[in-house]
């Protein structure tokens with residue numbers, strides 16, 4: 001619980017051109033959040049469970065809230081705590097993650113749970129440097145766990161906080177440069193309540209929620225904004241400023257549809273990308289003609305065109321290839337694009 005708000009002269013300097021009294025700002029924003037914040041399954045007050053914060057934050061990287069809700073609830077039913085996740089086989093973990101993409105996140109989450117179970121007896125570490133040392137936990141996620149679960153004044157500067165801060169300050173330099181991001185991070189740090197004041201976790205969550213619900217990317221709802229008197233933005237929809245984006249690189253991926261006696265041939269990926277997941281076997285030679293299935297999917301700064309052609313049964317299987325009976329396919333951990341292609345092929349076949 002935050003202590004009573006005391007009046008304070010507004011901080012104003014070149015480094016922190018905040019408009020108004022930062023304590024009044026925090027108070028207005030937090031009050032609004034407590035009234036209007038979404039009821040999300042990982043938001044439990046107070047305190048939040050660090051494991052659930054970690055799971056939700058890792059799922060929310062690259063994935064929308066609406067999509068994450070179902071995955072999060074199923075995940076927490078299947079792996080309700082660190083010990084349950086640490087004890088699970090990797091195949092179960094990947095299967096539970098299936099559809100969320102970027103599977104290294106699931107592997108890292110699994111490795112983090114094992115490390116916490118082994119080194120800390122299952123108790124989540126509370127020191128910032130120990131949280132940061134967990135597999136797959138970068139500065140943003142460590143800051144999120146520290147502030148949401150342990151109320152530390154560590155602002156997790158995501159796209160929402162960055163946008164809100166850039167607009168409040170009318171910051172008109174690129175925020176996707178190292179200098180711009182570092183400037184916004186410094187500012188967000190200066191806005192934090194001290195450890196004695198408390199309430200950093202709720203304040204940071206409120207900043208994010210403002211960005212998600214009110215200070216939205218295209219059409220910010222300034223007339224309904226609880227902190228508009230603190231805002232300097234003249235043309236908020238033009239902020240934050242970003243550098244021009246490089247064009248997406250087009251990639252072709254040709255795979256084979258090889259079936260035999262009610263079974264389909266799949267291969268397990270061994271490279272860094274999607275390691276451990278199964279896919280339709282990659283054709284060694286590019287194929288021409290009309291594919292049995294075709295779709296496109298984004299991958300980092302690539303746009304991949306996946307085409308599946310009829311393949312011939314190989315004489316010998318490689319180490320990472322296996323036949324799977326049709327009824328077992330839904331339980332096999334696969335990449336989302338290959339799952340979509342496989343479902344289409346099975347549908348066309350029936």
Ligand code: SF4
Nearest residue numbers: 215222225228231236
């Ligand atoms: S007044 Fe508008 S631009 Fe400023 S913080 Fe509120 S919603 Fe964002």
